[in-house]
Amino acid sequence: MLRIEKPSHITQTFGVNARNGIYDSKGHSGVDYTTGGYGEAVESIVRGVCEVTRIYKQGDDSRIHYWAVYTQVKVGNKYHQVSYGHLSDIKVKVGDKVRLGDVIGYEGNGGTVVSGGKRVTEKERLNGSQKGHHVHFSVYPVDKSGKKIDFSYNKRGTIDPSQFYKKSDVILPTLRKGNRGIAVKFLQLALSKHRYRLTSDGVFGPKTERKVIAFQKKSRLVTDGICGKATWSRLV
Numbered sequence: 125m126l127r128i129e130k131p132s133h134i135t136q137t138f139g140v141n142a143r144n145g146i147y148d149s150k151g152h153s154g155v156d157y158t159t160g161g162y163g164e165a166v167e168s169i170v171r172g173v174c175e176v177t178r179i180y181k182q183g184d185d186s187r188i189h190y191w192a193v194y195t196q197v198k199v200g201n202k203y204h205q206v207s208y209g210h211l212s213d214i215k216v217k218v219g220d221k222v223r224l225g226d227v228i229g230y231e232g233n234g235g236t237v238v239s240g241g242k243r244v245t246e247k248e249r250l251n252g253s254q255k256g257h258h259v260h261f262s263v264y265p266v267d268k269s270g271k272k273i274d275f276s277y278n279k280r281g282t283i284d285p286s287q288f289y290k291k292s293d294v295i296l297p298t299l300r301k302g303n304r305g306i307a308v309k310f311l312q313l314a315l316s317k318h319r320y321r322l323t324s325d326g327v328f329g330p331k332t333e334r335k336v337i338a339f340q341k342k343s344r345l346v347t348d349g350i351c352g353k354a355t356w357s358r359l360v
């Protein structure tokens with residue numbers, strides 16, 4: 125099972141256009157999600173063992189304060205650098221081996237973040253504001269040494285993390301009516317890509333169930349409306 129229940133919802137999808145001058149024309153370079161609150165544990169959401177390759181701490185005076193953990197993971201015969209940004213604290217160190225579900229740090233609002241359409245100001249951050257807390261999750265293709273490669277199909281060199289899930293051996297959880305969270309969002313996005321359009325609100329309601337059943341029917345799967353291993357494997 126993929127332990128992905130903790131990141132409760134996506135706050136900013138990959139590749140969205142420039143907003144408030146925060147993102148350049150290439151769009152948002154990752155997926156933002158929140159684990160539920162400022163200071164909440166941020167877990168590795170990548171299956172398998174990956175190594176912490178870099179800890180990035182910019183501006184410890186908290187004025188520009190951007191903290192991130194970079195891990196490297198091999199998927200098939202390709203390497204990827206996976207990063208978790210805007211942390212309020214970091215629990216790992218370079219060289220640590222990280223498994224799925226290991227806590228790597230804590231959610232924060234460091235760096236340039238937006239809350240309610242406005243940048244969280246330096247003053248707010250210095251006052252310990254919890255506005256705009258989230259994790260910026262991004263994936264770069266890298267070579268074995270960790271050097272970034274292939275900037276062709278990207279937003280600042282990154283690839284869509286949902287694509288990354290597709291290519292990885294991440295096992296997605298069995299989902300049914302009543303479930304909520306980031307995994308449900310991925311399911312809804314995946315269904316939409318298969319032309320079973322849905323709003324990605326992260327709530328597995330009757331509408332999502334109907335689309336799952338329709339997809340299962342078309343794919344000649346058991347039409348139980350439950351997204352398990354067989355359904356996932358056809359979806360992604």
Ligand SMILES: [Zn+2]
Pocket residue numbers: 136152153154155156259260261
């Ligand atoms: Zn982001």
